[in-house]
Amino acid sequence: MARIKDDYRALSGTEKAAIFLLSLHQDQAAMLFERMDDEEIRELSAAMSSLGNVHSSVIERLFVEFADKLSSAGGLVGSIDAAERLLNAALSGERVDAIMEEMRGPAGRTMWDKMGNVNEAVLANYLKNEYPQTVAVILSRIRPDHASRVLALLPENFAMEVIMRLLRMEAVQKDVIDHVERTLRNEFMTNLARTARRDSHELMADIFNSLDRNTENRFMTALEERNRESAERIKQLMFTFDDLIKVDPGGIQTLLRQVEKEQLALALKGASDEVKDLFFSNMSERAGKMMKEDMEAMGAVRLKDVDEAQSAIVQVAKNLSDSGEIVIATGDEEGELVF
Numbered sequence: 001m002a003r004i005k006d007d008y009r010a011l012s013g014t015e016k017a018a019i020f021l022l023s024l025h026q027d028q029a030a031m032l033f034e035r036m037d038d039e040e041i042r043e044l045s046a047a048m049s050s051l052g053n054v055h056s057s058v059i060e061r062l063f064v065e066f067a068d069k070l071s072s073a074g075g076l077v078g079s080i081d082a083a084e085r086l087l088n089a090a091l092s093g094e095r096v097d098a099i100m101e102e103m104r105g106p107a108g109r110t111m112w113d114k115m116g117n118v119n120e121a122v123l124a125n126y127l128k129n130e131y132p133q134t135v136a137v138i139l140s141r142i143r144p145d146h147a148s149r150v151l152a153l154l155p156e157n158f159a160m161e162v163i164m165r166l167l168r169m170e171a172v173q174k175d176v177i178d179h180v181e182r183t184l185r186n187e188f189m190t191n192l193a194r195t196a197r198r199d200s201h202e203l204m205a206d207i208f209n210s211l212d213r214n215t216e217n218r219f220m221t222a223l224e225e226r227n228r229e230s231a232e233r234i235k236q237l238m239f240t241f242d243d244l245i246k247v248d249p250g251g252i253q254t255l256l257r258q259v260e261k262e263q264l265a266l267a268l269k270g271a272s273d274e275v276k277d278l279f280f281s282n283m284s285e286r287a288g289k290m291m292k293e294d295m296e297a298m299g300a301v302r303l304k305d306v307d308e309a310q311s312a313i314v315q316v317a318k319n320l321s322d323s324g325e326i327v328i329a330t331g332d333e334e335g336e337l338v339f
Contacts, residue, residue: 007058008057008058008061008062011058012047014043014044014047015047015051016062017044017047018044018047018048018051019051019054019058019059019062020062020063020066021033021044021048022048022051023059023062023063034089035085035089111181111184111185112141112142112181115138115141115142115184116142116143116146120146120149120150120153121153123150124150124153124154127150127154128154128155128158129315129319132158132161132162132164132165133165134180135154135162135165136162136165136166136169137169137172137176137177137180138180138184139151139162139166140166140169140172141177151163201230201233201234201237202237204230204234205234205237205238205239208220208234208238209238209239209240209311209314212303212304212307212308213303213307214303220234220235239314239317239318239328240310240314241267241271241275241310241311241313241314242271242272242274242275243314243328244275244278244313244314244317245274245275245278246328247317247326247327247328248326248327249281249282250326251320251325251326251327251328252278252279252282253282254320254325254326255313255316255317255320255326256279256282256283258316258320259312259313259316261291261294262294263309263312263313264279264291264309264313265291265294265295265298266298266301266305266306266309267306267309267310267312267313268291268295269295269298269301269306270303270306270307270310271310279291280292
């Protein structure tokens with residue numbers, strides 16, 4: 001015979017919620033379930049199935065506690081997720097997406113107002129992958145103080161290219177401005193909105209991808225000691241230079257056309273034999289021979305420089321993947337020399 005649950009203090013929060021839902025009419029419970037995500041539903045369902053018999057005194061105390069907490073709360077806690085759930089219950093998905101994009105994006109009446117309110121580090125990180133002429137147009141449209149902070153965070157050579165184009169810039173045609181504005185709205189602002197609700201492990205994976213090898217290993221080892229589960233999830237989400245073996249030959253050839261030869265040679269100096277073979281097999285015999293000669297002529301190179309070259313190529317690959325041009329199937333000191 002199943003044991004009757006009669007000790008209110010022994011109940012977990014999930015068990016209390018399960019009892020509460022079972023006490024409601026099916027229609028009322030269904031309305032609550034519609035506002036939960038899949039993980040919450042699974043957790044509550046598991047608790048319901050293992051409750052057994054619950055004493056009436058426990059149910060009575062649960063509702064008394066619920067009423068007390070509701071009356072003493074003093075208000076409601078609003079959040080962007082709560083707003084999105086409520087909108088989804090009343091509006092079409094397309095309208096909700098448009099409203100939420102506006103809410104999650106930076107404040108501002110026009111696109112250029114919004115760009116002026118984007119953190120300079122975030123904006124610089126995006127602009128460094130654009131053409132200097134495009135960056136010049138964007139910086140010319142935002143506040144000078146904000147533009148100067150963004151410019152200071154761009155790579156030095158790239159920043160000089162932008163400055164030269166700003167100096168030579170004349171009146172920009174309206175259709176060019178409109179095109180840049182559309183691109184910013186469709187790509188940058190949309191990605192910014194997605195980032196606002198990204199899983200924290202995805203965010204940390206991107207951060208770890210940007211670290212040099214030595215620092216990454218040090219942090220990952222420390223994280224494994226504190227939270228092995230999170231460390232493993234971050235590892236799964238990380239995309240490294242060695243993961244380029246997941247790109248098909250056509251994708252590698254597209255990537256080869258987008259990266260600088262010197263940068264690739266430096267990156268391959270520290271790559272695994274498997275990744276080296278992947279790139280060489282997608283070059284002509286002559287190009288492959290020249291690349292190997294360039295790598296040999298480099299002699300000893302710093303591990304830090306190799307990491308930077310590999311990270312840059314990985315970023316190009318991720319950009320190509322985001323735009324649909326390629327498909328990616330689902331420690332030592334910095335001064336060490338790689339031969």
